Amino acid sequence: MTTTLIACSHGTSDDAGRRAIQLLTSQVARLVPGIRVEQAFVDVEQPAVDDVVATAVRRGTAVVVPLLLSTGFHVKVDIARAVGRYPGRAVAADPLGPHPLITAVLEHRLASSGVRDDDAIVLAAAGSSDPAATVAVQEVARDLADKVGRHIDVGFAAGAGTPIEEAVAMARERSTGRVIVASYVLAPGFFAGRIASCGADIATEPLAPDVRVAGIVRSRFQASLATLNSAAA
Template sequence: MTPALIACSHGTSSPAGRAAISAIVDRVREMLPATDVTEAFVDVQQPEIDAVVQRMPVGAPAIVVPLLLSTGFHTRVDIARAVAAARGPALAAPALGPHPLLAELLVKRLTEAGLGEGDAVVLAAAGSSDPAASVDVTAMAQLLADRLAGERIAAPVTVGFAAGAGIRIADAVTAARAAGARRVIAASYVLAPGHFADVIARGGADAATAPLAPDDAVAAVVVDRFRRASAELAG
């Protein structure tokens, strides 16, 4: 029996943010036409992840794919709690990042922003108090740096956070300029428009890229996470 896919995002009050996430879920439905795909949220929006998991038929398998870029409180606590209480076989997939497809998408966004010789990149993430989130973002920064090098784009990549632990975006931008960057471009490592995208835009960089969603690459990562978790659930 094919597991259901529960796409669990944070939730946002931003209409543009809601539209971007819904567009990703709709694209996943198109890519997995034989799979029941349902949206769920950990905050702000309804339905909550616990309620969605509990509505699953008894014995029906389910995979929760976090529409979140890094490991953190919501993956370790909210989603883990919901999966543990499932009435059938259930598994939580890892957060979407780090992932090579996201690195490709970030390069695309940076190219659109005019990244050139002498520029530096700050991978600008939302941030978290969970150290695992910083580990994931650092790994994503390395994937991005490797991808840029493969494209023969000589741009150093550092990391900045809008909140939580770690260096703030504005400080990372200042450090990149002090290191001699001609321009500093903030690579927005957030899924959708909203509060953190606004913080990144105000972070002092010469330019900031658009959020990752909606883009088929994000939907492809969701599908990849689902398929891998489904294989694991099947044993």
């Protein structure tokens, strides 16, 4: 039987965003030789995750790895529904964050932006109505604060929590330097655009493509595959 790793992202109409996810998926494929790797989407783009899972389980087993940074509707409903139709044949992995490698990429993006000691930093996320997603972003902010040795404010482009523009304004009031936004989004697109235009002096690049993020996808896949195989034994 063939095992398929299904890299499931939100989907976007942004060409740069599509390229970033395609490149990330290619990086993942290089990290899991011998495993079939396919893309799927929960919105905007095709093929839909339901269809990709259905095809994959006809060949063998499927592990859907959400190319999403936090839990929320797409993880708990769309992806869960897609794999739930095939118990013992398909399973969903955890989303990508929080994870130490995510924190490492954020730290690297900040360093590449030329962040200075007197700059204020705001971690900017897409946002969600799911409280668990907000808690996860706060955890990432704490981890990043520990890494860079300074306070990190948090702002959201949508959903619950402090709006990005408000978080940036509050950080600017406290800072003697610039306000740098650490973009906690995976790829270019709508939310990356919102973050880039939030009034900060600098917004870092999205997280993908990056081989460290691809490594998280591999580890999420391996953990879920082990669970699937154990249940089948």
